[in-house]
Amino acid sequence: MRPEPSNASDGSLALAIARYREDALAEAYRRHAGAVFGLARRLLHEKAAAEEVVQEVFVRLWNAPDRFDPERGSLRSYLLAQAHGRAVDQLRSESSRRRREEREARETAQGGYDLEHEVADIIIADQVREILGGLPDTERRPIELAYFRGHTYREVAAILGEPEGTVKSRIRSGLKRMHSQLAVSGLGVKGEQP
Amino acid sequence: MTHDEIEQLLGVYALDALDDDERQEVDDHLVSCPRCRAELAAHCEVAALLGNAVAEAPAVAPDELWDRISSSLQDEPPALSSFPRPSSKRRLALIVPLGAIAVALILVVGLLAAKVSNLDQQVNSLNRQASVTSVLSNPSHQTVELSSATHPAWKATVVLLDDQGYLINPSMPAIGHLQTFQLWALSRGKVVSLGVLGSNPYAAPLRVEPNMTVLMITAEPLGGTPVPTTPVLVRGNLPAGV
Numbered sequence: 001m002r003p004e005p006s007n008a009s010d011g012s013l014a015l016a017i018a019r020y021r022e023d024a025l026a027e028a029y030r031r032h033a034g035a036v037f038g039l040a041r042r043l044l045h046e047k048a049a050a051e052e053v054v055q056e057v058f059v060r061l062w063n064a065p066d067r068f069d070p071e072r073g074s075l076r077s078y079l080l081a082q083a084h085g086r087a088v089d090q091l092r093s094e095s096s097r098r099r100r101e102e103r104e105a106r107e108t109a110q111g112g113y114d115l116e117h118e119v120a121d122i123i124i125a126d127q128v129r130e131i132l133g134g135l136p137d138t139e140r141r142p143i144e145l146a147y148f149r150g151h152t153y154r155e156v157a158a159i160l161g162e163p164e165g166t167v168k169s170r171i172r173s174g175l176k177r178m179h180s181q182l183a184v185s186g187l188g189v190k191g192e193q194p
Numbered sequence: 195m196t197h198d199e200i201e202q203l204l205g206v207y208a209l210d211a212l213d214d215d216e217r218q219e220v221d222d223h224l225v226s227c228p229r230c231r232a233e234l235a236a237h238c239e240v241a242a243l244l245g246n247a248v249a250e251a252p253a254v255a256p257d258e259l260w261d262r263i264s265s266s267l268q269d270e271p272p273a274l275s276s277f278p279r280p281s282s283k284r285r286l287a288l289i290v291p292l293g294a295i296a297v298a299l300i301l302v303v304g305l306l307a308a309k310v311s312n313l314d315q316q317v318n319s320l321n322r323q324a325s326v327t328s329v330l331s332n333p334s335h336q337t338v339e340l341s342s343a344t345h346p347a348w349k350a351t352v353v354l355l356d357d358q359g360y361l362i363n364p365s366m367p368a369i370g371h372l373q374t375f376q377l378w379a380l381s382r383g384k385v386v387s388l389g390v391l392g393s394n395p396y397a398a399p400l401r402v403e404p405n406m407t408v409l410m411i412t413a414e415p416l417g418g419t420p421v422p423t424t425p426v427l428v429r430g431n432l433p434a435g436v
Contacts, residue, residue, distance in 0.1 A: 072235065085405060
């Protein structure tokens with residue numbers, strides 16, 4: 001008897017998807033599409049563009065299920081990483097870049113674009129918010145601008161008026177610091193960073 | 195870039211905040227540096243938690259989106275896959291009767307069946323040749339040269355039209371009869387299989403995806419492997435934005 005997708009682990013769900021079980025893909029969608037949509041919408045601000053990312057991510061999971069390796073993390077993490085990459089690609093396409101610049105100029109003009117509180121409007125899980133908020137500002141801000149705004153590190157350097165080398169090493173040290181904090185708080189990262 | 199310079203970029207890489215040219219250099223380095231791969235994996239864990247933390251907000255994907263996804267699922271799978279998967283949704287239902295007919299034919303006229311199979315291969319090969327020609331005659335096709343740093347005679351060319359491509363002009367070392375060539379791509383720091391090519395990879399079809407930056411061929415045990423187990427024979431960089 002075929003196992004019900006609703007009870008399946010991520011790994012068996014991916015295997016069932018690989019065997020062309022559309023009900024397994026539907027279950028993965030039921031579990032994770034809201035999260036994928038939430039992240040894409042946060043980055044792209046537009047519902048239609050976010051939907052496009054969700055569609056791409058799930059169609060890709062269907063076409064290339066072996067890209068997801070359960071050993072390397074959860075299905076949700078994989079789908080979110082895919083969605084982030086796709087959303088950032090879209091942001092950097094010419095037309096989106098123009099729209100984003102217009103939006104940011106508008107926000108600045110309205111006094112709403114405040115680097116100090118870059119993510120104040122983002123609803124994020126309390127623990128992660130706490131750990132992110134616990135970073136020195138010099139590390140937190142470049143991480144937020146890169147991840148939540150989709151800027152390249154060179155753009156981040158220009159925005160913050162810092163040298164590019166400083167920005168990349170602060171992003172790296174900030175992520176390392178977060179990793180050890182997250183490991184301590186038991187939030188699903190694997191032990192110490194090498 | 196030196197190892198230390200690459201190391202400095204790993205955090206930025208995990209946040210998708212690298213420019214394409216630098217990403218490619220990091221990708222190249224990752225193939226041969228387990229230390230950087232391990233550090234990147236840790237950064238990616240943090241990035242995933244950032245994404246997940248945002249996603250914890252009660253976001254609901256629109257209802258009608260699933261219907262759109264479901265109706266857009268391809269009936270045909272990618273041209274080559276290392277994954278053991280039936281070749282298509284629709285064909286699944288036909289496998290049994292066709293299989294039964296084939297077995298009967300082989301039993302009754304084995305020789306004829308062998309000839310049919312041989313003809314099939316020839317037709318298949320002609321079809322592939324026609325596909326290669328059609329890609330080459332399209333002015334917007336791109337070519338990727340795969341070469342070896344140590345053996346100048348080893349090379350191959352990939353012709354690409356959008357995400358579809360074919361391997362042509364392979365000049366590869368001889369491999370044992372229990373080995374097969376296998377094609378790999380580097381995608382966001384991970385080596386993924388693009389398929390098992392057999393011992394004569396001429397006109398093997400392939401499909402690339404936007405995040406893939408490097409193509410590589412190795413010789414692997416017959417049937418292929420999930421990850422490369424032998425040194426890369428030839429490699430080449432995919433053009434940005436394929």
